[in-house]
Amino acid sequence: MKKRRVVGASVLSLVMGVSMFATGAFGQQPNSQDESFRVIIQGPTADKSQAKKNVGVRWDFGADGFTTTVNSKQYQALLKNNNLTIEKVEEVQLAPNKEAAAKPGGSTNSGPSDRTPWGIQAIYNDAAIQATSGGNGIKVAVLDTGANTSHADLTNQVEQCKDFTQTKSPLIDGSCSDGNGHGTHVAGTVLADGGSTGQGIYGVAPEADLWAYKVLNNRGSGYSDDIASAIRMAADEATRTGSKVIISMSLGSSAKDTLISSAVDYAYGKGVLVVAAAGNDGPSSNTIGYPGALVNAVAVAALEDVQQNGTYRVADFSSRGNPNTDGDYIIQERDVEVSAPGRAIESTWNDGSYNTISGTSMATPHVSGLAAKIWAENPAMSHTQLRKELQDRAKLYDIKGGTGAATGDDYASGFGFPRVR
Structure with a gap:
């Protein structure tokens, strides 16, 4: 289960006329104890409880685990518990050239x-x-x-x-x-x-x-x-x-x-x-x-x-x-x-x-x-x-204009355009 940082359909472009779902690179593991990153931790209740005491909790999702922010030393300590599954909540960044081009x-x-x-x-x-x-x-x-x-x-x-x-x-x-x-x-x-x-x-x-x-x-x-x-x-x-x-x-x-x-x-x-x-x-x-x-x-x-x-x-x-x-x-x-x-x-x-x-x-x-x-x-x-x-x-109001649009339910416009009346 790979966690990704989600980007909004978000920074918009008047020049390009569209907003972009970005697909950038994942963040890397910190190289020092001072750097931190987000993880989700799963495992047996007792082990999770101890981990919560050690590193704190940002969000608790019950059976789906909890998330927290850790530094490299804390991350390495968590890895010593074989009962825990630890995944990074990964980050997706906007590509810099797209971000620059997407200023409204x-x-x-x-x-x-x-x-x-x-x-x-x-x-x-x-x-x-x-x-x-x-x-x-x-x-x-x-x-x-x-x-x-x-x-x-x-x-x-x-x-x-x-x-x-x-x-x-x-x-x-x-x-x-x-x-x-x-x-x-x-x-x-x-x-x-x-x-x-x-x-x-x-x-x-x-x-x-x-x-x-x-x-x-x-x-x-x-x-x-x-x-x-x-x-x-x-x-x-x-x-x-x-x-x-x-x-x-x-x-x-x-x-x-x-x-x-x-x-x-x-x-x-x-x-x-x-x-x-x-x-x-x-x-x-x-x-x-x-x-x-x-x-x-x-x-x-x-x-x-x-x-x-x-x-x-x-x-x-x-x-x-x-x-x-x-x-x-x-x-x-x-x-x-x-x-x-x-x-x-x-x-x-x-x-x-x-x-x-x-x-x-x-x-x-x-x-x-x-x-x-x-x-x-x-x-x-x-x-x-x-x-x-x-x-x-x-x-x-069925939509019939644009690539993929056709009479009835289609993969471009779906059922059509719902309106007030």
């Missing part, structure tokens, strides 16, 4: 160029829409680079703000600062409310509540154990507060991670709907990333504002699923489920202004917001009924 363009400080951008108009199926509504009482946990909770278009919706990325403390409540911009942008597409001045931008469901969970650092990368813990916490908070919760994850990796997979199953089992980006490694087939590729996550592909064959077109950068399952309308692992606007999406930015960026990261919050709007209107629905409703609405 300038923000607009005078206000958004359009208070209801094309993605909002498309998902509402209304080119003349001036404002959005809905989502009241639904909690959307955005697991990302954090959020600017003081942004005029978001501040009224913030209910929780947590940071899972700090090294000295696994969880800081009340902190979720976004030094990247990606998380603020995603949150805005879900639920921006137009701002108190009436000059701001709108998201899909402006009455929903934001749970801003910072699981990626300001470079757009994060450890899988932190992400898994945030998923589990959102699920536990759903139970504790008696809330209907949607987890929105515009992040991913090409490899399946056991901790994250288990956490998604845990959340789904608690009645939480999980929505995740398909990735940005298209247009070839079988390029979908995880956790979007998991059966218990709704994988979202990206559409662009271009008409082809009478429908919107799937962007070339959008990752594709498995063509062998085309036409079955059954979600299996590595299947794209639905599509939504993802190219040239304007939304809130971390400096209090607005920015236009692209990626399946941007498509995902459109679907998360739509799910919140539908759930608020139909509170008796279970999360599985809500998911079916998304699928049924997607079938009403």
Whole structure:
């Protein structure tokens, strides 16, 4: 079981027009006692208990083991216990040239160029829409680079703000600062409310509540154990507060991670709907990333504002699923489920202004917001009924444009584009 550090569908490029799922090199074992690294430790209860006393605990996953940060001397000491299995929680780094090329363009400080951008108009199926509504009482946990909770278009919706990325403390409540911009942008597409001045931008469901969970650092990368813990916490908070919760994850990796997979199953089992980006490694087939590729996550592909064959077109950068399952309308692992606007999406930015960026990261919050709007209107629905409703609405607007898109369920666009009406 190899643990990998997961990178968001994350640092975006206006030049390239896409965000990238990075695939960099693993970190190396420290050469001195002063260097440290993350590990997951598994084994018999008694041995784990002693190890916890010796090296401490960051996250405890029960039967799946616990994670901690150790130096080289501690690591070597742990290896002497043959009853323990110790794996590094590996790190995936953004390739430096991609990171440099992926800096977003300038923000607009005078206000958004359009208070209801094309993605909002498309998902509402209304080119003349001036404002959005809905989502009241639904909690959307955005697991990302954090959020600017003081942004005029978001501040009224913030209910929780947590940071899972700090090294000295696994969880800081009340902190979720976004030094990247990606998380603020995603949150805005879900639920921006137009701002108190009436000059701001709108998201899909402006009455929903934001749970801003910072699981990626300001470079757009994060450890899988932190992400898994945030998923589990959102699920536990759903139970504790008696809330209907949607987890929105515009992040991913090409490899399946056991901790994250288990956490998604845990959340789904608690009645939480999980929505995740398909990735940005298209247009070839079988390029979908995880956790979007998991059966218990709704994988979202990206559409662009271009008409082809009478429908919107799937962007070339959008990752594709498995063509062998085309036409079955059954979600299996590595299947794209639905599509939504993802190219040239304007939304809130971390400096209090607005920015236009692209990626399946941007498509995902459109679907998360739509799910919140539908759930608020139909509170008796279970999360599985809500998911079916998304699928049924997607079938009403089949996507036939873009590589791999075809009539019916296909590996590029999934069931289609779900909309408000």
